[in-house]
Amino acid sequence: MATYLARRLLLSLLTVFLALSLMFVVLHMSGDPVLLLVPVDATAEHIERMRTQFGFADPIWVQYLRFVGRAAMGDFGTSLRHNVPALSLVLERIPATALLTLVSIVFAVVVGVPLGFLAAIRSGRLADVLSNVGSVLGQSIPSFWLGLLPILVFSVNLGMLPTGGMGTTQQLLLPGLTLGLYSLGRVVKLTRSSVLEVLRADYVRTARAKGLGEDMVLSRHVLKNAGIPIVTIIGLQMSGLLGGAIVVETIFAWPGLGRLIVQSIQIRDFPTALAAVFFTAVTVSAINLIVDLIYGLLNPRIVYE
Amino acid sequence: MPAPGPPSTRCSPTTRPQVQAAAVGRRPAAQNLEYVIKKENNSARRVRIDAVQSVSVVDELTVKVVTDKPFPTLLEGLTEVYIVPAKSLTPDGLKALTENPVGTGPYKLQEWKREQSITLVRNDSYWGAKPAIATIEIRVIPDVTARVSALLAGEVHLIPDVPPQSIDQVNKSGTAETKPVYGRRIIYVGFNTLIPGLFQDVRARQAINYAVDVDKIIRTVMEGNAKRMAGPLPPINSHMDPNLKPYPVDLAKAKALLQEAGYKGEQITLHTPSGRYLKDKEAAEAIADQLNQAGINVKVQVEEWGNMLDIVRANKIDGMYLWGRSDIFLEGAILKDLVRTGSTWVTFSDKEIDAALDAALPTVDAAKRKQAFAEAQALVQQKASWLFLWAQPDIYGASKKLQWEPRADEQFMLNEANWK
Numbered sequence: 001m002a003t004y005l006a007r008r009l010l011l012s013l014l015t016v017f018l019a020l021s022l023m024f025v026v027l028h029m030s031g032d033p034v035l036l037l038v039p040v041d042a043t044a045e046h047i048e049r050m051r052t053q054f055g056f057a058d059p060i061w062v063q064y065l066r067f068v069g070r071a072a073m074g075d076f077g078t079s080l081r082h083n084v085p086a087l088s089l090v091l092e093r094i095p096a097t098a099l100l101t102l103v104s105i106v107f108a109v110v111v112g113v114p115l116g117f118l119a120a121i122r123s124g125r126l127a128d129v130l131s132n133v134g135s136v137l138g139q140s141i142p143s144f145w146l147g148l149l150p151i152l153v154f155s156v157n158l159g160m161l162p163t164g165g166m167g168t169t170q171q172l173l174l175p176g177l178t179l180g181l182y183s184l185g186r187v188v189k190l191t192r193s194s195v196l197e198v199l200r201a202d203y204v205r206t207a208r209a210k211g212l213g214e215d216m217v218l219s220r221h222v223l224k225n226a227g228i229p230i231v232t233i234i235g236l237q238m239s240g241l242l243g244g245a246i247v248v249e250t251i252f253a254w255p256g257l258g259r260l261i262v263q264s265i266q267i268r269d270f271p272t273a274l275a276a277v278f279f280t281a282v283t284v285s286a287i288n289l290i291v292d293l294i295y296g297l298l299n300p301r302i303v304y305e
Numbered sequence: 306m307p308a309p310g311p312p313s314t315r316c317s318p319t320t321r322p323q324v325q326a327a328a329v330g331r332r333p334a335a336q337n338l339e340y341v342i343k344k345e346n347n348s349a350r351r352v353r354i355d356a357v358q359s360v361s362v363v364d365e366l367t368v369k370v371v372t373d374k375p376f377p378t379l380l381e382g383l384t385e386v387y388i389v390p391a392k393s394l395t396p397d398g399l400k401a402l403t404e405n406p407v408g409t410g411p412y413k414l415q416e417w418k419r420e421q422s423i424t425l426v427r428n429d430s431y432w433g434a435k436p437a438i439a440t441i442e443i444r445v446i447p448d449v450t451a452r453v454s455a456l457l458a459g460e461v462h463l464i465p466d467v468p469p470q471s472i473d474q475v476n477k478s479g480t481a482e483t484k485p486v487y488g489r490r491i492i493y494v495g496f497n498t499l500i501p502g503l504f505q506d507v508r509a510r511q512a513i514n515y516a517v518d519v520d521k522i523i524r525t526v527m528e529g530n531a532k533r534m535a536g537p538l539p540p541i542n543s544h545m546d547p548n549l550k551p552y553p554v555d556l557a558k559a560k561a562l563l564q565e566a567g568y569k570g571e572q573i574t575l576h577t578p579s580g581r582y583l584k585d586k587e588a589a590e591a592i593a594d595q596l597n598q599a600g601i602n603v604k605v606q607v608e609e610w611g612n613m614l615d616i617v618r619a620n621k622i623d624g625m626y627l628w629g630r631s632d633i634f635l636e637g638a639i640l641k642d643l644v645r646t647g648s649t650w651v652t653f654s655d656k657e658i659d660a661a662l663d664a665a666l667p668t669v670d671a672a673k674r675k676q677a678f679a680e681a682q683a684l685v686q687q688k689a690s691w692l693f694l695w696a697q698p699d700i701y702g703a704s705k706k707l708q709w710e711p712r713a714d715e716q717f718m719l720n721e722a723n724w725k
Contacts (some may be wrong), residue, residue, distance in 0.1 A: 031615045039349050044649065048349045081417060085405050092419070163455040164446055165421070174535050253446040263420075263438045268611055283391045 004304035008292075012285035019281040023274055024067060024298040028060060033268035037080060054080065056299050060151040067274070077271035082265075086271035089260065093244075096166055097256040100248070103176035108183035109234060115184075116191025121218075131188055131292065138185025147178040147251040164253035179245050183237045190233045194226040201225070202240060227298045235291035239284040333603050337388045338370070353382035375667040377674070379639050411436045411720035420445055436720035443521035453702065456481050462704035463717075469528045469584070476703050485698045486711040487532055489631040491539045494575070494581055494592065494692035495673050497652040499620045501571065506566040510689035514552040516599045522591045523695055526584055531695035536686040537643050539696035544637035546679040549686060553691065563601065572602045576626040579607045583697055589627045592692070620652050625692065631715075637678030638666060644690050653690045701720070 025240045027090040070077065076086040119131040119290070141294045151174065162171050198204060199222060207217045244258020257276060264272035296302045340371045342360045362368045372379060383617070386410070393402045406414050411433065420546075423443040427436055434619050444461060453471045455461045457478050467483050468683040469477055475483050482723035496504035503509045520648040523531045532540055535551035573596075577589035586607060593603040603625075608616075616622045629644060630650070645662050646654040665677035701711045709722035 025567075031611050035614045035618065040347055042649065043352050043355075046347060046349060046352070046527050053347075083400060144448075148454075149453060156454050159458060163458055163460055164451055165444065173611075178398060251451050252419075253444070253448070253449045253451060255418070259420070259447065268612065 001304055008289050010051050012282075016278060020071065020274060021064075021068075023269075023277045024064060024186060027265070027268070027270050027273055028063070030265075031268065032056075033080060033270055036267050053193075062166065066194060067253065071274075072279070077277035079264075079272045080269045081239070081267055082269075086275040087278075089272055090257065090275045093255060093257045094279075095155070095262050097242060097244055097255060097258070098134065098202075099166075099172065100175060100179060100245065100254060101238060102255060103172060104183055104237055105234065105238055107176065108187045108237065112184045112187030113191050113198055116185055116188040119188065119192040120195035120199065122126035123192075128189075128192070131192065133184040134136075135185040135188040138181045139189075141181075143182060143247045145179060145250055146181060147175070150174050150178065150250070164251070166254055171252075175254050178252075179248045181240065183241075186233055187230070189225070191230050194229040195222060198222050198226045223259035224298055227297055231291055231294050235287050239287045242283045242287075243280045310432050310446070313682050337391065337394070338383070338386060340394045342370075345595050350386045352481065353385045354379060364698050373376065375669050377667070377669050378636060381636070395398075396624045396713050411442060412712070415440075434720075438719060440493050441719055443708075446701050450663075450670060454621055456702045456704070459704070462707050463698065463709065464702045466583070467529050467700045467702040469700075471702075472528075472530075472700065479705070481702050481704050484701045484709075485530070485704050486701070486713055487539070487696055487713055488699045488713045489539070489541065490629055490699070491534060491537075492585075492627070492629045492694045492697055493530075493537075493632075494589075494625045494694065495617075495652055496625055496689075496691065497620060497622050498654060499652055500623065502623065503566065503568060503571075504625070507688055509566040509568060510560040510692075511552075512559040512562035512566065512568075512687050513596070513601075513692050515562065516601060517592055517595050517692060518554045519551070519694055520703045522588060522595075526591050526693040527695070530583075530698055530700065532694050532698070535689065535710065536682040536693060537640060538637065538682060542636065542639070544675055544678045548679075549682060553685075559599060559601075567653045570602055574624040575603050575605050576608050576613065576624065577605060578610050578613050579608050580626075588694070592627075617650060617652060620694055629697070637674070637681070640678065640681060640685070641666060644685055655688050655690070658684055658688060658690070 032051075032107060034047055034054065034056060038047055038050060055063060058066075067077075074087070074174055078084065079086045079089050082089060115131050115233040119128040124127050150161075151163050154174065155163040155279055162168070164175075165171050204217060204221055207221055208214075212220075242257070244256050246258035246262050248254065249259040257279070259274045261273060261280075263269075263274065280292075292304075308646055310497075329415045340346055340349050342354065342357050344351070352499060354376075356372045356374055356379070357370055358373040359371045363369055370379065389399070389402055390407055393399055393407075408414075409426075409432070411428055411431045413428045414423065415426045416424040425443070427439045434594040436618060437511040444455075446455055446461075448462075449466070450469055450471075453467060453475065454462075454463045456464050456475065457480060459480055463545075472483050475481050493616040494509050496513075498505045498510075521544060523529065533551055536546065540547075575589055575593050577586055579586040586605075588603050593605045598602040608626075613622075613626070617626065617628070628650075628664060634703075640662055642648050642650075644653060644655075644658055646656075646659050660679065661681040662676070665674065665681050668674040668677050699711060703709055706719075706725055707722060708720070708725050712718060
């Protein structure tokens, strides 16, 4: 197990390094960052001076080595736009993103897994059909429409909920649900198909033949075995959400990581974009590792060495 | 040609003695101007007062400014230099200032949540008239529909840039209304004449102006929310020549001119940003559509804004491009930034226009100045430096409870606003 962990950690390190390098190259290819920082009537002289000041006048490989060297120490530089350490900007956004992620995932799992389960055991009947339709809708409806409609209904017309921002529980409701509905669709669908597959398995037939009550069959055998794909999808959803849900954050003015990343790329705030990629790469690697370890718990036959 | 003469206007703007900085009870020193004016400090504000040759501090309240040639817009330029506490005039000091801004205005900063909100409270030691509104919260709402919804729900009282399709909804809501004002923003299609191509020929540029029905586009795409511009200056500009007539629609003439210029039907690209200006992409598509129907082969290419800045500034953009500018001064001097050879965002060069501008700029006599700029404008129009389009209004949405009028210069001046 120890060697397995060590190997995974090394691989994660490599992943993060590659992600950062790729992002660095792509960002610098996207163009001149200084142009977006200066007023429209700035002189060419002023622009050149700023480029030197920020270190963009050096050859690209010098900039790259400088970046890698500092990043290894945890220094991602200063945000070009906000004039604060880039990494601290990213870390500032984590609570907001984590909160939204948590609410969405909890909603999706608490509602989705039972629903998918129900759909599977009542396969072919009304509950199944409804949940199928629902999950397809949840995944197909664009999130900006799904977000704007409740705003119009609950905020503008009924005045029950705020249109956006972060701070109160009320403000968390609409964005959390909007985001959760998309994850819900996926969780329901996957739970259903995973449970269906397990229900057809030999050992379930054997358990029933042994005389085991349906409750016991479902809880002891089906759930655990169906669990692996479900845990995978939850892990994937979480990775995706922790990178920030850009559309929902934009509509609800939620100060999350997604908006920060997109903004920093649009205004060419390289240090912030790179710090955000670093954080996302680390998070995704960590979640993948945890998910893999959970497999071992769910299925004792899986052994890591 | 500007006549060489004795060193020009010696003008001494003095600072107000009773102004007090919100956090530090000291008088802002004239050293500020000195700092900005010095080239080595690389201030972005310097370009507004670039004719200044030297600054000397006479005493704590008086500064002597000497310019190297007659510079009529000096006073306007100086208003764009913001005064900060003298002790902050170092790189570290300025950086610290961006964290904790200090000012002498009617409001002071109470809280700043990055990318979320800024809260301002009334400054009790302000030297001028006390604002009626005690607290202002500036809230960031990135999505335009969510912004309009927030206004309609009564959560916010003022928003800028109401999209045309929401104007009716806001005005019928009962809680808010739209307040349009024609400000400084102008939209035009630029030609790159600095690279070899069709548009180096003035006839080709004129042809495009004859071929596009701008009034129709204003009616259909902009839904009437634009004011046609005949030349390079918008109606709000004090030196715009109202007697200048716009290009009429004349397809036959356009085709003839193009033929003379040697156009053989090759494809022309119209670059446009998307979402940077109001209905930019839609306008570009309408223009291309009209041109194609007139037999001119035009294709629209949407560019990412950052990329567009790069290629325009490097003068590499080919063909035509939709662009917008903000008129900085309410005065003809903006022509220098807009059409003179060598200006940062100008992809056009014409010696006659340059000469006309160089003659007009140092003219101090008001009447002569106006005349000189009128001539320059007519020349610019005749030489078709752009496909002249329109001035774009700033459409604000305001709560009906708020007593506030929008300004052309995009300043909110909430210290002058009140509740009804």
